[in-house]
Structures are given as C-alpha cells and as structure tokens.
Amino acid sequence: MKFTYSWLKEHLETEHQYNEVVDKLTAIGLEVESVQDTGLAYKDFIVGQVVEEEKHPNADKLKLCKVDTGREKVDVVCGAPNVTKGMKVVYAPVGCVIPVNQMKIKAAKIRGVESYGMMCSEYELGISNEHDGIISLEQDTEVGSSYADLSGMNDILIEIGITPNRQDCLGVLGVARDLAAAGVGKLKNREFKTEKGSFESPIKIEIHDNDICPAFAGSYIKNVKNEASPDWLQKKLKSIGLRPISALVDITNYVMFDLNRPLHVYDADKVKGKIIVRSAQDGESFKALDEKTYDLKKGMCTISDEEKVLGLGGIMGGESTGCNFDTINVLLESALFDNVNTARTGRDLSILSDARYRFERGIDPRSTLEGINYATQLILEICGGECSEIVLAGQISETLNTIPISGKNIVKRLGLEITDDEIILILNSLGFGAKKSGESIQCTIPSWRQDIHGEADISEEIIRIKGYENIPTSNIRAISKVNKDILNSTQKIISKAKHFIASEGYNEFITFSFSDSKKSIFFGEVEKLKIINPISEDLDILRPSLIPNLLASIKKNTARGIDSLSIFEAGSQYSSTTPEDQINSICGVKYGLSNSKTWRSEKKEFDIFDVKNDLLNVINYLVQGNKKISISDEAPSWYHPGRSGKIILNKKIEIGYFGELHPRIANKFKIKTRVNLFELMIDNVPLTEKKTTNKPQLILSDFQSVTRDFAFILDKDVKSSDLIKAALNVDTKIIKSAEIFDLFEDKSLGDDKKSIAIKVVLQSEEKTLNENDINSLSSKIVEAIEKSTSGTVRS
Amino acid sequence: MVDFTKLEQEITNSLSKVTDLESLNECRIKYLGKKGEISLLMKKLANLSGEDRKKQAEILNTLKNKTLSLIEDKTEELNDRNLNEKLSSETLDVTLPVSSSFGSIHPITQVIEEVVTIFGDLDFYVAEGPEVETDYNNFTALNTSEHHPARQMHDTFYVETQTDNMQNVLRTHTSPVQIRSMLEHKPPIRLIAPGKTFRCDNDQTHSPMFHQVEGLVIDQESNMSHLKGCLEIFLKTFFETDKLKMRFRPSHFPFTEPSAEVDIGYTKKRNQLVIGEGDDWLEILGCGMVHPKVLQNVNIDPNSFQGYAFGMGIERLAMLKYGISDLRTFFECDLRWNKHYGFSPLNFPSLIRDLS
Known part of the structure; x- marks a missing residue:
C-alpha cells in the first residue's frame, strides 16, 4: 500500500522525522518496501517570470523570451503558443532533468539564438498529459521560489507491504493507529458528523x-x-x-x-x-x-x-x-x-x-x-x-468479541518477561479494551481487527509493539537427545551415491521435475502425469524419468562446444500424480569423448562399459558385505536392445540399468552420436541395518599361487559371464579368480565366432600345488567351459 | 722374494685406469680370481715355513684387503657415473598437462548438506515428504483455508489427481512435511525438511521449481527466544562468521503466530555481498511460533505443547554464501556453470573439519 508522509500526518500528530517513522513501520510488521522523495525530481525547478517576449528572428513558431529567475535574467527560446510577457512560469535551469523523458537541459543555440533553460508544460513535468502550452502560475506566486514546495510535490512517498492478516492497515488511518500505539505519535481524533438528510431516499x-x-x-x-x-x-x-x-x-x-x-x-x-x-x-x-x-x-x-x-x-x-x-x-x-x-x-x-x-x-x-x-x-x-x-x-453487528488471555501463557510463548500491566498498556494503545480480571486479562477486540481470534494472535500484537529486538536469545541444545538418527538409510544412500558418482567424473545437474510430454512418451505413461496449469507447453507433465531432461541438456552443452559430458542427477521421478507414486532414482549420462586426443592418449568415445563400470562400482560401494550381482541383457525399452543390461542383486532385486540410449530416442532429442547412461533405482537398494561393525575374518593362504591362461573359440552369442562361471565352478576353493584378458574377433575365426582368453589363478589353502594337481585342474576347466559354451579350446 | 711393493703399485695403477664395470671385473679376476696373482701367491705360502710364512702371509693379506677396498671404491664410482648418465638422459618435460577426472557436486546439494550438518549437530533429524501433496497438507492443515488471501499469494501448480475431492498440488513450500511428521511422531519433535518446492512463476527472480528447508521444534517449552537462539547458531555457522547481525521483524504466515521475518546485515564491496558487515538488511527467512490451530489439526494439544517453525530458500542461501547472482542458472545445466560453482565430491560438509 502507498501513502505520502503528509497524508499520514493528517492522522498522526508526530514530532518524528520521516526516516524514524519508516524504521518503526518495519519494526511493527508494516514492512517498508520503498521510500521515495517525490520532490527530488522537482527540486531544481523554480518559479520564473517572462519579462520580455519577442519573435524569434529565424523561426516563425518560436519566441525569444527573457525570464527573471529571481537571481538573474536569462534568454530562453520557447515554442509554446501561450507564452506572454508577465506570465509566471515553471523554469528549468541548465542542468535540470526533465522528468518525463529524463532529458538534461543544456545551454544550446536554437536556430542561431542562445537559449539557457526551458519553460515547462505539465506533460514535461510528468503531472498530466497537457502539452499544448506551458504552465501558467498564479500571478501572486513568488519569483525564484521552489516549484517543488509550491506544487505540494515535496513529499515522501512510502510503500508498505501489507501481510494478509493486516486488513486494518489498508487505509492511512490504520497505519497511523498502529504507529501511535508503537509510540511515534498521537492519533488525531477525527469526528464523523452524521449528515442529517432532508428527505427520505426514493430508492429503497x-x-x-x-x-x-x-x-x-x-x-x-x-x-x-x-x-x-x-x-x-x-x-x-x-x-x-x-x-x-x-x-x-x-x-x-x-x-x-x-x-x-x-x-x-x-x-x-x-x-x-x-x-x-x-x-x-x-x-x-x-x-x-x-x-x-x-x-x-x-x-x-x-x-x-x-x-x-x-x-x-x-x-x-x-x-x-x-x-x-x-x-x-x-x-x-x-x-x-x-x-x-x-x-x-x-x-x-x-x-x-x-x-x-x-x-x-x-x-x-x-x-x-x-x-x-x-x-x-x-x-x-x-x-x-x-x-x-x-x-x-x-444489520451492523455492534457486539465486539472479548477473549481472556493469560499473562503467563504470553510469557511462555514469547520467552520474554513481561508484566500484565505492560500487556494491558500495549493492548489498550492498539485499541483493545484490555482489563485485568482475576488471573486473566479480558481483551475486547477492536472492530477493525478481523484477524484476531485467540491468545496466540494477541501474543503477536504484544511483541510487535514491544519490539522483536527485545526477545532474548536462548540456548536450544537439548540435554537429552531427541532423535536417534539424523539421516535415515535412504537419505544416507542418496548422499553417498551422489558423492561417489561425482568422484567417478560425473557433474551433478539439477533439472526441473517437469518435463515435455512429447519427449517423455518413451519413458512412461505421460497421460497419468499431467499438470493442470503448466508453466509452459514443454513442461506440461511431471517427469516419468530423469532421462529426458538430462538428454535435453546434452544439446545445450554441445552447442557451447563441449565435446565430453559426464553428468548425473539424483532426484524423483513419478509414475502418477498421486503423492505415493514418487520414485527416487539416480541417472548418469556419458556423452562424447571419454578421452580427447592428448599428447599421451588417443581419442576415445564413451561406451557402455564405461557406464557399466561406474554403475557396478557405485552398487558395490552402496551394498557392502556379502552380495550376489548378476547381469542380464533385459534393459527397459529406452535402451538400445543389443547394447544394454540390467543389474540384479541377490537374484531378485532390479537395482540398476545401463546401456546405450535407444537410437530412436536419441534421434528425437536431435542427438547425433551415441549416448550411454545408467539408472540406479535408489528405492531398491536394500536398507540393511548395520548389525555389527565387525568385518568377516580374513583368511590368507601362504602357499604359492599359480596362473594359467586359456583361450577358447566360441560362438559370438556366448556370454563371457557363462564362460567365467563355468571356470569358477570347477573348484570354488582352489580357483581364486578367472578373468578375461583378451577378446578377439576376426574373419579367420569364422563370421560368427570369437575368441576369448582367460587367466585363471589357482591357489590352495592347504599345500603348494604340484604339476599333477595343476594339470588335472586345467583339463577340468577346459572340459567345463567347452561343455557349457560348446566352444573349443585354442591350442 | 716377490716384490710386493711393485705388485701393489701395479694393482693401483691398473685399477686407476679402469673406466667401466667390465674391465673392473677383469682386473678383479687378474689379481683376486682363483688363478689371480694374489691368490697364486697365497697358495705358494704353503711352501714357506715358520717366520717367513707368517710375515709374507701378513703382507699378502693386507694387499688383498687393500685391493678389495680399491675395487669396491671403483665399483661405487663407476655406478655413480652410470646413474648420472642415465638420469641426464631421462629428463622429461614436467610442464606437460595432465587432467583431473573428478566430477562435481551441485551447489544445492552442498548447501543442503551444510544445513543438515549444522542442524544435525543441534539434534534435528531430516524429514521428508512427497512433492505432490494433498491440498489439505499443503494448505488447510496449515491454517490456510480455501479462501484465505494467503493462498492466492501462492501460484500453485495443480495435477489431475484428487484426495478427498480436492485437487492435489505440487507442494508450494516444504511446510506440509510439518504436518506429515507431526501426524507420525509424538513430541518432542525436532526436524528439518529440505526439498523441492514449486510455484507457477517464471521470471528473472523466480523459478517454477526451487528448494526450501523447513524447520520444526515442538515440545513443552520452546518459545520465541529459543527460535532466536536456534537461528542465530544456524546463521552464524552457515555464513561462517561470528560477526553476523540479525534482525527479527513481525510478519505473517497463516501457520505461525507470532510470525517473523529475519534479516541479516550485509554490505556491498566491489560488487560482492559481504555478510556480517555493514548496515544494510537482507531478508533471509520466515519463522514463528506454530499456530495452535496447526497443532490441533495434527492432534497435538496446544495447551501442553508449543514450538516454533522456520523456512528458508536454499537457492537464496547458496547465492548469498557463494556469490551466485542469478537464480535461474541453478537449473540451466550449463556444464561450465556446474564446474565453476560446483563442489569437490570429497567435500563432505563437517563441523569438525570445514563446512565448505
């Protein structure tokens, strides 16, 4: 709400300067949003008188005037039709800024004649649209006096923000009443006389x-x-x-x-x-x-x-x-x-x-x-x-509400020592009828305070006037702990995952929870996710997945010349617009070069094994202790059907997906090269209660370990994981590891064949393995792999 | 008798001429090998007798030891020389560039973790609620009835589902978490609830999605002076300055009474905000004593329990603390921005080490 200081003073008798009043307004909850000296724009304008007036020698419509400014007589060229000798005018001296167009007056030659300053119209002063002629002031106006004073524009415009509860301050009277209560002046009493009508209204x-x-x-x-x-x-x-x-x-x-x-x-x-x-x-x-x-x-x-x-x-x-x-x-x-x-x-x-x-x-x-x-x-x-x-x-209700309050409760709520007498004094200054009545204080609520309903409301009135700065500061550290845990398990998982994934090179993005239904159809049932009043057409649904917004960011960044992008977002996605259907998820996206060409490395693009690696690492970090991780090639439909996988934890939990984005979707997002991504389903990460801080016992064998390499020729569709599984299952005690160290595909092997070489580490916990043991195990390994993969060992 | 002096001279001479490990070895064999001169002389000692043998043996032993020591010195000298040659040939241009492979943590995550760290130390737990909320939790239970003018100040997003015949909304503030948590837990309650909030507003200073953190304390005696104490610790710790000036002034929120807004003192130096200095005020958060009607709505007796609540914008905290000037850049996904304003993944805010 806006009002001027002079208007306020029609209701408030005060000795205070306006800036003190302004501070008080904010202190009592009528937050001052702006204070403007409205005279400021007019401070340089003065009353002048035209003492000479003649035609401009070089222009028919211009006049040459001499203006008395009270201090000197200056030449002013003027184009107004109404200018006459003897007229009192508003004169803008050189240096003055014209309010309507912010033009600064300069001494200038107009059609060959020097002109110092300007005589103004109401339009130029920004007080009306009148621009047919200059302002003609009353003849008794004093030459040389300030126009700001004369016009009454020398005032202070105050704008305050009124919170929805303070309807009483939507008029200048209410503001004055509040200020008077706060001690910055006295409310002037305005009598409203009742007009005695001389006839009966013809309109019923x-x-x-x-x-x-x-x-x-x-x-x-x-x-x-x-x-x-x-x-x-x-x-x-x-x-x-x-x-x-x-x-x-x-x-x-x-x-x-x-x-x-x-x-x-x-x-x-x-x-x-x-x-x-x-x-x-x-x-x-x-x-x-x-x-x-x-x-x-x-x-x-x-x-x-x-x-x-x-x-x-x-x-x-x-x-x-x-x-x-x-x-x-x-x-x-x-x-x-x-x-x-x-x-x-x-x-x-x-x-x-x-x-x-x-x-x-x-x-x-x-x-x-x-x-x-x-x-x-x-x-x-x-x-x-x-x-x-x-x-x-x-009918206008004449009865006022009265509610009892307790001084003790007020003190308990505010944390401030205040006596009943002071409470009564404050409330009465605000127009409440407050009276002590036994242990309690009876408060009659003034008719203009529609917002006061109970003791809590009254406590605010008291502290508002008493001053929030008078509330002491108390220690809040509790003697006994209120909460066992600060973060719950899911919160811990999300926090750990974010830091871990960032440490793998991903930059955390936060995108809107909204998404574009047209681009999100690949990721969920967009018709179940509609926002009734979206901010724009392309943010019309709650996102079914974190993926579309991250994909949209790829284009923006590549347009800025960024050729390598590793980004992730941890946030919610939605399966419908009910509060229960919010899903926690993390999505990581890698796009472009994993290595640019440098002096020590060749250029390389990200592939699905980069994201698989990152996803497995974070899963291993989040799910500590014994676990069984398996990988199947059944990823959701938004992944490339032949280049994607699903990670399954302990045989049944779908904990994450990884792979290349389906090229059809990449196309829809106008992304030209391959995008690799992973999704980690946070809500599926098992919340294992920490039962013990002990780690399982470590058993180290002192007997020598032996490594043996094997290579097999296999059909192309044989999964390397089956081969490894077959090798490990030969003797789970002695075979410590089996790792692929070479993958080779060549026409010489046949079009649908490949060669995989593995390195197997053998070590017994009971003895040093001899040549016989090793040979026997080796044949078993070859046999097992050949059997399970229908491949043949390469010799 | 053998001229030992001459032999010694000869050995010293030939060793001094040696320039590589190979000829050094040859020298060693020549004198000390199985058939070397000194070894042969030693064998001949057996033919001598008495005093003579003893005397010559002594001389030979001394000569042998001296030769060994000379060879050892020479070996070291040659090794040293070889190493120096190798070192000078191995020099690399150490100014060649290397690269870091760390990603970054978003400033919103960082600030939320800082806030959680500070309040966690004060025994507040982190509560959560869904981003799609019921109209009741978002407004009505918070003493904001359907026609309350405060409701129109929220530009609410509505979705197509309903709860109790009222359209569900995207929560306009984190305050509905207060309601959910109070229905779930009995007092004493101390919680903060950071999270995403939504308002249908998009311009220079508004984003349709932003983050808030809500705080709630309910017990038998927490009052406004505790609220002041709580926020003072928080703000001083968060802005990492003991000089912080705070100002509480009256305001209005339907769910608190009395309500306050909190300003902090700042000044501008070389176009940057300096928190903790100067006489200008900046609004930082809203707070107040929980309205008795809110407590009634969650079946807590306002005659036995009371407490305070506060809420603030995470983006605003981040902007003030880290000098980020434009709200909208938080969600623009410009990698250059994230790398510049983001935080190291190894940076877990801590009150023991560093908050930021």
Whole structure:
C-alpha cells in the first residue's frame, strides 16, 4: 500500500522525522518496501517570470523570451503558443532533468539564438498529459521560489507491504493507529458528523441474502454537479499513483484509501426501482466498469435493481449505472460483504480490484456508517446537492468479541518477561479494551481487527509493539537427545551415491521435475502425469524419468562446444500424480569423448562399459558385505536392445540399468552420436541395518599361487559371464579368480565366432600345488567351459 | 722374494685406469680370481715355513684387503657415473598437462548438506515428504483455508489427481512435511525438511521449481527466544562468521503466530555481498511460533505443547554464501556453470573439519 508522509500526518500528530517513522513501520510488521522523495525530481525547478517576449528572428513558431529567475535574467527560446510577457512560469535551469523523458537541459543555440533553460508544460513535468502550452502560475506566486514546495510535490512517498492478516492497515488511518500505539505519535481524533438528510431516499434497499451481505447503507444525493475534482483531491490521488476521474469517483477512492472503507456510487437515475442485494442466478451476465462482460453463477453477490445486475458486491460496479459528468442524482453505497464469498467470486471471475482486495481480507463493520457519512459530507462540499436520510438494510453487528488471555501463557510463548500491566498498556494503545480480571486479562477486540481470534494472535500484537529486538536469545541444545538418527538409510544412500558418482567424473545437474510430454512418451505413461496449469507447453507433465531432461541438456552443452559430458542427477521421478507414486532414482549420462586426443592418449568415445563400470562400482560401494550381482541383457525399452543390461542383486532385486540410449530416442532429442547412461533405482537398494561393525575374518593362504591362461573359440552369442562361471565352478576353493584378458574377433575365426582368453589363478589353502594337481585342474576347466559354451579350446 | 711393493703399485695403477664395470671385473679376476696373482701367491705360502710364512702371509693379506677396498671404491664410482648418465638422459618435460577426472557436486546439494550438518549437530533429524501433496497438507492443515488471501499469494501448480475431492498440488513450500511428521511422531519433535518446492512463476527472480528447508521444534517449552537462539547458531555457522547481525521483524504466515521475518546485515564491496558487515538488511527467512490451530489439526494439544517453525530458500542461501547472482542458472545445466560453482565430491560438509 502507498501513502505520502503528509497524508499520514493528517492522522498522526508526530514530532518524528520521516526516516524514524519508516524504521518503526518495519519494526511493527508494516514492512517498508520503498521510500521515495517525490520532490527530488522537482527540486531544481523554480518559479520564473517572462519579462520580455519577442519573435524569434529565424523561426516563425518560436519566441525569444527573457525570464527573471529571481537571481538573474536569462534568454530562453520557447515554442509554446501561450507564452506572454508577465506570465509566471515553471523554469528549468541548465542542468535540470526533465522528468518525463529524463532529458538534461543544456545551454544550446536554437536556430542561431542562445537559449539557457526551458519553460515547462505539465506533460514535461510528468503531472498530466497537457502539452499544448506551458504552465501558467498564479500571478501572486513568488519569483525564484521552489516549484517543488509550491506544487505540494515535496513529499515522501512510502510503500508498505501489507501481510494478509493486516486488513486494518489498508487505509492511512490504520497505519497511523498502529504507529501511535508503537509510540511515534498521537492519533488525531477525527469526528464523523452524521449528515442529517432532508428527505427520505426514493430508492429503497432490500437484502435477500444476509449471509453474503449482512448490511447495506445507502445515501441518496440529488442535484450534484460532477466535475473534475478540486486540486487538493486530485493531488492526493496522484500522489499515490491514482488517476483522478471525476469528483464523485475520486471521493469514493479517497475514502477507501484514507479509512479503508470501499464505497460505490451509482447514477441514481439509471437505477430502475429499488436496489436488491441477492445471489446471482446461473446464466445471468453483467458488464462491469472494466468494460468486460462476466457470466455469473449462483452464489455470487449481486447488487441489482428490478431489471438487471448493477454490480458485483464488494468487487466491481457495473457500466450501466456508472457516473459521468452528466450525472445529477446519485446513490452512495457503503456495505458489508462476506469475505469468503467475495474471494470466491473474485477468483472465479478473475477480477482484481481494490474493493475485492479489502473485502476478502475483512472490513471493519463500524466503518460502514462512518464511511458513508464522510463521503456524503465530501460530496456535498465538492459537488453540492442535497442528501437523503441514510437508509440501512440489514444489520451492523455492534457486539465486539472479548477473549481472556493469560499473562503467563504470553510469557511462555514469547520467552520474554513481561508484566500484565505492560500487556494491558500495549493492548489498550492498539485499541483493545484490555482489563485485568482475576488471573486473566479480558481483551475486547477492536472492530477493525478481523484477524484476531485467540491468545496466540494477541501474543503477536504484544511483541510487535514491544519490539522483536527485545526477545532474548536462548540456548536450544537439548540435554537429552531427541532423535536417534539424523539421516535415515535412504537419505544416507542418496548422499553417498551422489558423492561417489561425482568422484567417478560425473557433474551433478539439477533439472526441473517437469518435463515435455512429447519427449517423455518413451519413458512412461505421460497421460497419468499431467499438470493442470503448466508453466509452459514443454513442461506440461511431471517427469516419468530423469532421462529426458538430462538428454535435453546434452544439446545445450554441445552447442557451447563441449565435446565430453559426464553428468548425473539424483532426484524423483513419478509414475502418477498421486503423492505415493514418487520414485527416487539416480541417472548418469556419458556423452562424447571419454578421452580427447592428448599428447599421451588417443581419442576415445564413451561406451557402455564405461557406464557399466561406474554403475557396478557405485552398487558395490552402496551394498557392502556379502552380495550376489548378476547381469542380464533385459534393459527397459529406452535402451538400445543389443547394447544394454540390467543389474540384479541377490537374484531378485532390479537395482540398476545401463546401456546405450535407444537410437530412436536419441534421434528425437536431435542427438547425433551415441549416448550411454545408467539408472540406479535408489528405492531398491536394500536398507540393511548395520548389525555389527565387525568385518568377516580374513583368511590368507601362504602357499604359492599359480596362473594359467586359456583361450577358447566360441560362438559370438556366448556370454563371457557363462564362460567365467563355468571356470569358477570347477573348484570354488582352489580357483581364486578367472578373468578375461583378451577378446578377439576376426574373419579367420569364422563370421560368427570369437575368441576369448582367460587367466585363471589357482591357489590352495592347504599345500603348494604340484604339476599333477595343476594339470588335472586345467583339463577340468577346459572340459567345463567347452561343455557349457560348446566352444573349443585354442591350442 | 716377490716384490710386493711393485705388485701393489701395479694393482693401483691398473685399477686407476679402469673406466667401466667390465674391465673392473677383469682386473678383479687378474689379481683376486682363483688363478689371480694374489691368490697364486697365497697358495705358494704353503711352501714357506715358520717366520717367513707368517710375515709374507701378513703382507699378502693386507694387499688383498687393500685391493678389495680399491675395487669396491671403483665399483661405487663407476655406478655413480652410470646413474648420472642415465638420469641426464631421462629428463622429461614436467610442464606437460595432465587432467583431473573428478566430477562435481551441485551447489544445492552442498548447501543442503551444510544445513543438515549444522542442524544435525543441534539434534534435528531430516524429514521428508512427497512433492505432490494433498491440498489439505499443503494448505488447510496449515491454517490456510480455501479462501484465505494467503493462498492466492501462492501460484500453485495443480495435477489431475484428487484426495478427498480436492485437487492435489505440487507442494508450494516444504511446510506440509510439518504436518506429515507431526501426524507420525509424538513430541518432542525436532526436524528439518529440505526439498523441492514449486510455484507457477517464471521470471528473472523466480523459478517454477526451487528448494526450501523447513524447520520444526515442538515440545513443552520452546518459545520465541529459543527460535532466536536456534537461528542465530544456524546463521552464524552457515555464513561462517561470528560477526553476523540479525534482525527479527513481525510478519505473517497463516501457520505461525507470532510470525517473523529475519534479516541479516550485509554490505556491498566491489560488487560482492559481504555478510556480517555493514548496515544494510537482507531478508533471509520466515519463522514463528506454530499456530495452535496447526497443532490441533495434527492432534497435538496446544495447551501442553508449543514450538516454533522456520523456512528458508536454499537457492537464496547458496547465492548469498557463494556469490551466485542469478537464480535461474541453478537449473540451466550449463556444464561450465556446474564446474565453476560446483563442489569437490570429497567435500563432505563437517563441523569438525570445514563446512565448505
């Protein structure tokens, strides 16, 4: 909310400087968002007088003037048609900045004649659109005086952020009341005199639904003259950035910003019969003051006459009964509308208005009559006319809520020692009626505080005024531990995995949890993942997988000349949009060169064994202790069918996938070369409770170990893992390891053949193996492998 | 009698002329080999008798030892020379480049781990909740009824599923984790809940997805002064400065009462924010005493239990601490950014070693 310091001082008597007031506003919860010295832009402009005026020698439309600035007489070339000798003008000296275009005035030769400074129009000063001529000031204005002072623009504009609970501060009066309570001044008492009407209003008012509109006060004013508002009112509205429209409209706006009391004024001659406040009917429509037509629904609060809807209660008036300069008779409305209903209607119709903003936050019921009286009084003063007696339909509740609070509880909540007497003092300064009553304090809540419901709310009022800086600081370290573990097992797994994977060369990316349905169809059921109101078309679903967003990032990075990319993301993916269907996953992607060509290595591209290696390493790190890892070639459909695998833990847990991205998908993402990736299904990593810190006993053999190499010619589709398994199974005690050290494919072997060479390590824990033992084991190994793979040993 | 002096002279001379290990070995064989001159002389001693044998034996032994010692010296000298020659031929250009193969940890992960480390030390556990939330958990249970004006300040994303006839939402804050955790655990409760949050807003200073961390303490006596104490330890530890200035000012959140916003003091030096110096204020977090209605909503008796809650933006913490100027860059996936602002994978925040 915006207001000027001078406006504030109409309600607050204070000796304080504006900057002290500004600090206090923030301290009591009315956070100052900006402070602007509005006179600053005008500080260099002074009142001058045209003392000589003649035609420019070289231009028909220009005039050559001598302007008395109070200190000197300067030559000014001027193009305004209305400039005359003796005129008092707003003079911008050399160096001055013109507000409307930020142009700096320089001494200049205009058509061969020197000109020092400029005489300004209202447009150039940014105070109106009037640019047909320069401003002509009153003749009694003092030459040389400051224009900022003269215009009343020498003021401070303060903008505060009002939190939704502080509806009472949506008017300058409320802000002043809060400041007075906080000790920066005294609230000026403004008496609202009741206008005694001289006749009965010809327009009757009926409320048909008291729930949506508990009270409606109307004042009929006849024979008004609706013109432009007087200067003081226009300046006031302009000072907070509002556009003056006509006196009647300006008065209602002024009262709204001054007292936080929304009003509406109808052209009474356009109202047919009586005013009826009722719920809208389905199918009704209404053209509002914003010139848009709205389709209404049952339950919306309408102000209607006997023929049509005139306005939406608490939100916006209608075009049909709007006031203009021809208006003669008016009906002024000051009403109460239900806040929930106002909010719902406003939201359903997407209408934002100052009235809605206030009514949905709650309006002081007592302002209904104060507001109508004050506005009637202003209309009579400014527009003339005669007013009726005020008609009131419905009822304004006079009873105020009283709640008991306990000083002890307040102290317990705030952690601050404060006496009951001080509590009472603070509350009374805020307009609460606080009285001690036995052990408790009875608090009567002022009508303007719609947000106060209980003791907790009152504790905030007390500490707000007492000052948050007075809350002491207490130690929070607990004597006995509250929690056994800080992180749960899954959280630990994710954290460890992230660091491990980063140590394998991957850079952690965080991408949006949203994704593009068109590009995500490969990864899940996108129709189950829709966001109703997406931020953009290509972020229209929750991601079914971490993959699509990471793929999208590849293109961006390669466009920047990056030829090697190792990235991962740890996050959630979704199988539907219910809270339960969120899946923890980690995806690593390698793209481009694993080695660029350097002085010590040849260029090499990433392949699936890079990602397989990384995935196995992280699984081995995360799942410690005994485990059985097997690999099958059945990866999900988004992988290359012949270049991908699934890692299975302990025979049944699908813990991860790796492989090359399906080329069709790569194509869809416009990625030209192979992408290799892995996925680690975090939720499937077994959460083994740590039973013991002991590691299994280490048994080391002191007997000599022997290695033997074997090579086999096999069909191409024989899996190397089967060969290794066959070798190891020959004697699980003595055969310590069997590793592939060569893979060879060549036409000489046959088109569908390959050769695999393995190195087997033999070592007994009981004796040194002799030649016989070794030979016997070797033949068994060859036999076993030949049998299980239908291959033949190479000799 | 043999001229031992001459022999000694001869040995010394020939050894001094030796320039490689091979001729040194030849020399050794010539004098000390099985058929070497000294060895042969030794054998002949057997033919002598008495005093003479004793005397010559002594001389021969001395000569033999001297020769051995000369050969040893020569061996060392030649080895040294050979090594020096080898070393000078092996010199490499050590300025040739090498490369590191580490990846990096995202600043969001780093900051969350720092926050967890600090609060873990204060006995807070890390709670979690889903990113798709029920309307009830995200708003209603947090004392934000359907028509509460505060609800309109949240630009909420809605999804197509429903819970209890209300559209589910992408959580607009981490506060619903408070509700889930309080329904699950009885007080005393001390938790933080870091995580992703979503608002339908996308411009220079807003991202539709961002991260928050929520804090909640519920017990029998935690009050606003504890809240102040808690945040003071956190902020000073996090920003790694004891000079940190804090300012609490009143604010409003539907789920806390009283509510406060916390500012920290800063100044700008050479276009960089310096936290802990200067007189300007920067908003850093929102907090307050948990509203009694929120406690009632999770079946905790507000007459017996009370406590505080706070929430802050992870990106904001990261930006302030690490001098990252643009919010949107966090999720832009520009590898150069990640390498520049990211952290070593071996960097686990610790209060014993270093936080950052």
